[in-house]
Amino acid sequence: MEGRAKVDIESNSTDLPANAAPRRKWVLTQEAFDRLLTSFGEDRDTAAEKYLEIRSNLVRFFEWRGGPFPEDHADETFNRVARRLAQGEQIGNPSGYCVGVARMLLLEINKERAREQQALGEMASSPVADSDASESEGHVECLRSCLQNLPSDSRELIIEYYQGEKGAKIKNRKRLVERLGIPVNTLRMRALRLREKIQACVENCLLK
Numbered sequence: 001m002e003g004r005a006k007v008d009i010e011s012n013s014t015d016l017p018a019n020a021a022p023r024r025k026w027v028l029t030q031e032a033f034d035r036l037l038t039s040f041g042e043d044r045d046t047a048a049e050k051y052l053e054i055r056s057n058l059v060r061f062f063e064w065r066g067g068p069f070p071e072d073h074a075d076e077t078f079n080r081v082a083r084r085l086a087q088g089e090q091i092g093n094p095s096g097y098c099v100g101v102a103r104m105l106l107l108e109i110n111k112e113r114a115r116e117q118q119a120l121g122e123m124a125s126s127p128v129a130d131s132d133a134s135e136s137e138g139h140v141e142c143l144r145s146c147l148q149n150l151p152s153d154s155r156e157l158i159i160e161y162y163q164g165e166k167g168a169k170i171k172n173r174k175r176l177v178e179r180l181g182i183p184v185n186t187l188r189m190r191a192l193r194l195r196e197k198i199q200a201c202v203e204n205c206l207l208k
Contacts, residue, residue, distance in 0.1 A: 026083050036082040039094045051078075056094055058102050067105055073109065077102045142205035146198050154194055161191045 040050035058074035067073045080101050081094070120193045147155055157176065164172050177187050 003058035008169060026079070028079055028082055029086075032082045032086045033123070036078060037084060039081075039091055050095075054098055060100070061102055062106065067109055068113070071104070072201050077105055080105070138206060139202065142202045143198065145205060150194070150198075150202070158191060158194045158198070161187060162195060 031042070037044070037047040037051060039047075040054070041047040055074050055078070058077055059070045062070035062073040077098055081091070081098055082199055085091060147158070157180075160172050160176055163169065173184070173187065180187065182190075
């Protein structure tokens with residue numbers, strides 16, 4: 001069916017500590033998708049029409065509020081609703097419930113974008129970045145593109161590593177060390193390798 005959410009399993013072993021298992025995302029099964037449709041109505045055709053109507057409304061919701069990937073966000077909203085239904089949650093008003101989930105997702109998206117923007121600004125202003133002000137905008141755009149192409153675990157690591165000012169940045173890195181279960185030097189080297197990878201990507205991007 002059109003608009004069915006796509007989910008996958010993230011397994012970025014090269015960016016995970018040796019004692020950590022790959023993080024698995026919840027997978028939308030046929031059974032879970034059927035249960036989602038049933039929540040919109042017992043009649044299959046009517047439920048499918050309602051699904052498409054709600055999806056269209058969700059796409060517009062994210063478009064109007066500046067979501068970077070409105071259709072993907074709409075599918076992720078359905079994913080989350082389907083997961084809660086699969087977990088046994090009773091939903092009396094599925095349309096309103098979807099909007100509520102979409103609002104929470106938008107808050108997460110905006111928070112992540114703010115963190116990303118801060119990290120981008122930090123990296124763009126560092127000594128290895130091009131200091132020519134006339135090229136700074138293009139540089140940041142390339143940084144953003146290269147950051148988005150990283151595996152999610154790597155992107156999260158490098159953003160958190162550069163987030164914050166002075167004391168806050170130190171605390172962020174300490175939390176990373178504790179969460180990943182690795183020494184400070186290992187974290188520093190991992191961030192350095194990621195930084196070099198991003199820098200090479202940015203240089204190639206600027207040449208295009």
